Structure formats: structure tokens, C-alpha cells
Amino acid sequence: MTKRTIYKASAIVLRSLDYGESDRIISFYTDEFGKLKGIAKGARRSKKRFPNALELFSCSNILFSKRSKEGLALIENCDVINHYPGIRSDLEKTLIASYFIDLTDQFTSESKKNLKLFQLLQDFLGIIDTGNSSEMIARLFELRLLKLKGFEPVLDRCITCKIPADEIEGKYRNKPFLFNPTDGGVKCHKCSSNNRNSIPASLGTIKILLTGKEMEISKIHRLSLSGQAADESKEILVSFIQHLLGKELRSLNVLNQIRKMGF
Numbered sequence: 001m002t003k004r005t006i007y008k009a010s011a012i013v014l015r016s017l018d019y020g021e022s023d024r025i026i027s028f029y030t031d032e033f034g035k036l037k038g039i040a041k042g043a044r045r046s047k048k049r050f051p052n053a054l055e056l057f058s059c060s061n062i063l064f065s066k067r068s069k070e071g072l073a074l075i076e077n078c079d080v081i082n083h084y085p086g087i088r089s090d091l092e093k094t095l096i097a098s099y100f101i102d103l104t105d106q107f108t109s110e111s112k113k114n115l116k117l118f119q120l121l122q123d124f125l126g127i128i129d130t131g132n133s134s135e136m137i138a139r140l141f142e143l144r145l146l147k148l149k150g151f152e153p154v155l156d157r158c159i160t161c162k163i164p165a166d167e168i169e170g171k172y173r174n175k176p177f178l179f180n181p182t183d184g185g186v187k188c189h190k191c192s193s194n195n196r197n198s199i200p201a202s203l204g205t206i207k208i209l210l211t212g213k214e215m216e217i218s219k220i221h222r223l224s225l226s227g228q229a230a231d232e233s234k235e236i237l238v239s240f241i242q243h244l245l246g247k248e249l250r251s252l253n254v255l256n257q258i259r260k261m262g263f
């Protein structure tokens with residue numbers, strides 16, 4: 001029999017699925033191994049075996065073993081770092097955290113390490129756990145995740161003629177740019193020949209996204225989006241993500257539906 005090697009990692013639960021009579025298959029996002037799929041034997045039979053560790057977006061130090069590089073990890077032990085009680089006790093926060101883990105899951109493949117992406121997810125779960133879960137926080141998570149995956153949208157200048165946002169201030173009333181999800185960036189009105197799928201973006205929206213994109217994590221709670229800027233930035237980023245993934249995300253749909261119901 002091949003010997004199993006033991007590994008350790010910090011891991012956030014992305015998905016959890018009942019398996020057989022007593023086990024669970026878990027998909028984690030880890031600091032050292034990227035996305036990792038593992039089986040937690042006996043997890044359904046005894047809650048004490050992995051207390052709180054296998055629930056969605058729980059963050060734990062895990063020990064696991066593997067027989068081969070490609071094989072399913074056998075989860076040996078979990079030590080919870082943060083169970084995010086602030087998220088779990090609030091429906092809106094739970095839905096946003098579910099959207100964050102869904103996005104992480106969709107944009108990653110197994111066994112590709114990306115420590116910055118792990119830290120991003122951990123940081124943003126921490127922010128909504130102890131602070132607020134504003135639209136701004138959701139947009140900044142999307143923007144930063146896109147950047148780390150190499151899909152950062154161009155927002156500071158027209159992608160064709162390169163005219164910077166602040167130089168065309170005042171032209172075209174207050175909406176100097178049009179964002180096109182297929183192009184992955186904004187264009188000025190002169191360069192944008194096909195406006196059919198484009199989203200008009202006001203300067204205020206662009207500026208706040210550009211500011212928030214680079215802002216230190218401890219300061220982003222100071223930013224807020226309201227009214228027009230909230231609507232525009234959501235439309236821009238959500239349509240771009242939908243274009244990249246080729247589908248609508250279920251978690252975002254659920255979030256929107258529940259908000260409409262007025263919770």
C-alpha cells in the first residue's frame with residue numbers, strides 16, 4: 001500500500017456536500033494548496049469530530065493526508081480559527097459571504113496556490129463579520145478578486161484612445177465613459193461605436209472604485225456607495241463577471257431575490 005503523506009494548511013470552506021451514510025465531501029480554499037477537495041469521514045455521524053469546522057466559510061487550520069497528488073484529501077483534523085459568528089447571525093451578511101465563496105470557487109481551479117486570494121477572502125470575511133456588509137465592500141471584493149485573477153477591468157481611461165477619466169470631465173454631461181463587459185473596460189463616447197451592451201458610468205462611480213481598489217483594508221469601511229454610484233458600479237462589475245464566467249451566479253441571484261422581499 002502506498003504511504004499517505006500528511007499536510008497542513010489554513011482553509012476556508014467553499015462547499016460542503018453530504019456523502020454516503022456518514023461522510024462529507026468538502027471543497028476548501030487554502031493558503032498553501034489553493035482549492036482543495038477532501039473527504040471528512042464520520043463528519044455526519046459525529047458533530048464533535050469536526051466542531052464548526054465544516055460549515056460554509058468557516059476558517060480552520062486543517063491536517064489532511066493524501067495518497068497521490070491528484071487524489072482526494074482525507075481530512076484528519078480541523079482546528080477552527082474563525083467561525084464568523086457575526087456573519088452567521090445576520091441574513092444579509094450570510095448571503096454576501098456566500099457570494100464571496102461562490103466567486104472564489106468559480107474563479108479558481110484545484111491545486112493552484114494563490115496566497116493573496118486566500119488572504120483576500122479571509123480579510124473580507126473578517127470585515128463583514130465585525131463591520132458592515134455594504135455594497136462598497138461587495139464591489140471591492142469583486143474588483144480585487146478580478147485583479148488577482150488577471151481580469152482587472154480598465155476604469156481609469158478609455159481603452160481605445162487612452163484619454164484619462166479626469167481629462168474628459170464635463171464632456172458628455174456627467175457620464176464620460178461607457179463600460180462594455182466584452183471589452184473589459186471603459187470607452188469614451190467617441191470610441192464606443194456599439195453602445196448596445198454598454199453601461200454608462202459617471203465620473204463619481206469610476207473615481208470611488210479606483211480609490212477603493214487600492215485602499216488599505218483597514219480603511220475601506222470609510223468608503224460608501226449610494227444611489228447612482230451603487231447602481232452603476234454593481235451593473236458594471238456584475239455584468240463583467242457574468243461575461244467572464246458565462247453565467248449568472250446563483251448566490252447573487254438569491255441575495256437579490258431576498259433583498260427584493262425586503263429583509
Ligand SMILES: [Zn+2]
Pocket residue numbers: 158159160161162163187188189190191192
Ligand atoms: Zn476613447
